[in-house]
Amino acid sequence: MRGRLSVVGIGPGDETLLTPMARRTLEEATAVVGYRGYLEMVSPLLGGKNALPFELGQEVERAWRALDLASQGERVALLSSGDPGIYGMASPALEAWLALPAPQRPPLEVVPGVPALAACAALLGAPLGHDFAVVSLSDLLTPWEVIVRRLEAAAAADFVLVIYNPRSRGRPWQLGEARRIVLRHRSPDTPVGLVRRAYRQGQAALIATLGTLDEAAVDMETTIIVGSSRTLARDGVMLTPRGYRQEGKG
Amino acid sequence: MRGRLSVVGIGPGDETLLTPMARRTLEEATAVVGYRGYLEMVSPLLGGKNALPFELGQEVERAWRALDLASQGERVALLSSGDPGIYGMASPALEAWLALPAPQRPPLEVVPGVPALAACAALLGAPLGHDFAVVSLSDLLTPWEVIVRRLEAAAAADFVLVIYNPRSRGRPWQLGEARRIVLRHRSPDTPVGLVRRAYRQGQAALIATLGTLDEAAVDMETTIIVGSSRTLARDGVMLTPRGYRQEGKG
Numbered sequence: 001m002r003g004r005l006s007v008v009g010i011g012p013g014d015e016t017l018l019t020p021m022a023r024r025t026l027e028e029a030t031a032v033v034g035y036r037g038y039l040e041m042v043s044p045l046l047g048g049k050n051a052l053p054f055e056l057g058q059e060v061e062r063a064w065r066a067l068d069l070a071s072q073g074e075r076v077a078l079l080s081s082g083d084p085g086i087y088g089m090a091s092p093a094l095e096a097w098l099a100l101p102a103p104q105r106p107p108l109e110v111v112p113g114v115p116a117l118a119a120c121a122a123l124l125g126a127p128l129g130h131d132f133a134v135v136s137l138s139d140l141l142t143p144w145e146v147i148v149r150r151l152e153a154a155a156a157a158d159f160v161l162v163i164y165n166p167r168s169r170g171r172p173w174q175l176g177e178a179r180r181i182v183l184r185h186r187s188p189d190t191p192v193g194l195v196r197r198a199y200r201q202g203q204a205a206l207i208a209t210l211g212t213l214d215e216a217a218v219d220m221e222t223t224i225i226v227g228s229s230r231t232l233a234r235d236g237v238m239l240t241p242r243g244y245r246q247e248g249k250g
Numbered sequence: 251m252r253g254r255l256s257v258v259g260i261g262p263g264d265e266t267l268l269t270p271m272a273r274r275t276l277e278e279a280t281a282v283v284g285y286r287g288y289l290e291m292v293s294p295l296l297g298g299k300n301a302l303p304f305e306l307g308q309e310v311e312r313a314w315r316a317l318d319l320a321s322q323g324e325r326v327a328l329l330s331s332g333d334p335g336i337y338g339m340a341s342p343a344l345e346a347w348l349a350l351p352a353p354q355r356p357p358l359e360v361v362p363g364v365p366a367l368a369a370c371a372a373l374l375g376a377p378l379g380h381d382f383a384v385v386s387l388s389d390l391l392t393p394w395e396v397i398v399r400r401l402e403a404a405a406a407a408d409f410v411l412v413i414y415n416p417r418s419r420g421r422p423w424q425l426g427e428a429r430r431i432v433l434r435h436r437s438p439d440t441p442v443g444l445v446r447r448a449y450r451q452g453q454a455a456l457i458a459t460l461g462t463l464d465e466a467a468v469d470m471e472t473t474i475i476v477g478s479s480r481t482l483a484r485d486g487v488m489l490t491p492r493g494y495r496q497e498g499k500g
Binding site for chain 2: 009011014015016017018019020021024059083084085086087090091092093094095098102109110111112113114115118119121122123125126127128129130131132133134135136140141142143146147149150152153154156157158159234235237239240241242243244
């Protein structure tokens with residue numbers, strides 16, 4: 001019997017945002033590979049399965065382990081939080097899969113999920129109502145110059161900016177640099193949404209501005225959405241209008 | 251009794267990608283407002299409800315109708331395909347909501363969904379494995395110069411580029427212009443993924459290149475993902491590696 005590998009997006013974490021497709025894939029899996037914290041999120045679905053928890057930062061190891069198990073005939077679910085295509089496990093899994101000789105590759109599928117950017121936006125209102133750019137501030141695998149160039153370009157072209165991995169104990173200064181870059185193109189009054197642990201225990205959503213943003217309160221579980229020149233914050237919501245032209249009430 | 255307005259992301263269309271949160275919101279709704287085609291997608295859930303189908307392009311009308319019904323005490327679900335925050339109904343709904351005097355506003359929530367960009371990426375492999383920018387080519391509400399500036403910036407800074415609303419009968423030329431802009435910064439060999447009707451009947455996914463892309467085959471139900479300089483296409487999958495640095499096998 002031939003196995004298969006499903007890279008599964010489990011969404012933000014709450015079971016009410018786990019799609020039926022992801023749930024079914026988990027139920028049918030014989031082996032589940034993922035970061036320890038993600039395995040805990042779906043633990044009610046893992047009874048009797050071969051569960052292989054990994055630590056953070058072992059994405060390549062996870063991908064190869066999942067692939068090995070699938071090659072041995074297991075139906076493997078490789079977990080990603082949010083959507084696996086967005087800074088998730090789809091990319092390392094496919095890199096490993098392509099490195100195998102074609103006859104040795106098990107079938108591979110990606111099961112999409114509700115990404116962090118959509119979950120965070122929903123809690124803030126409608127900050128992504130128009131064009132946006134998504135940038136990770138992690139320079140572990142990307143030279144900082146590449147990240148700077150993208151922040152510059154996105155800020156100059158008035159994109160709403162979604163920032164993943166804004167700050168951690170090991171990377172405390174990148175967020176301040178990013179803010180200085182954006183401030184060269186946008187007013188200090190620009191609304192900034194900060195969402196921590198969207199749809200998880202301890203959820204917190206806050207709307208600040210580029211000028212007042214408290215960097216020290218940001219950690220690796222925070223996603224940041226920086227408004228464009230047209231984004232407004234009012235009465236607790238953050239909104240980017242969908243159009244530049246004036247619209248009448250219908 | 252006071253009503254409420256829920257802006258609900260129903261995902262790409264298939265019931266297996268409708269989140270339990272969206273399903274429950276639809277089940278609890280007394281009135282459902284949305285584009286005719288979206289109402290059909292969730293028709294099994296609409297029995298006995300006040301269903302108000304609208305035509306395409308009446309987003310502002312839909313938002314006000316939904317808001318009026320919620321103000322009258324109905325529990326209203328306002329439908330968006332994909333995620334309501336990404337070119338969906340969250341923005342027009344919140345604009346209308348903010349235009350009401352505060353005491354007249356019904357409670358409003360946004361229920362996130364699986365966006366088209368995540369669904370399309372899953373069918374192509376892992377094209378969004380690194381930073382990306384999202385641009386709509388519709389110039390109905392946005393001046394074409396703003397769109398051009400964003401395409402230029404995203405192409406120059408080597409973002410993967412997700413293109414919504416690439417082409418319709420009324421807007422046949424924007425895609426060709428966008429392609430010319432990107433080609434000033436990227437090789438004609440750059441992989442381009444085209445996905446039509448992701449997770450719906452008639453689904454089609456195709457990987458072409460910037461040079462070979464057949465514009466005439468693109469319509470308003472297509473989402474396009476243009477690779478960065480690091481994106482590769484091989485053996486039927488499109489992959490953007492998650493890092494710029496070399497990684498070893500774990």
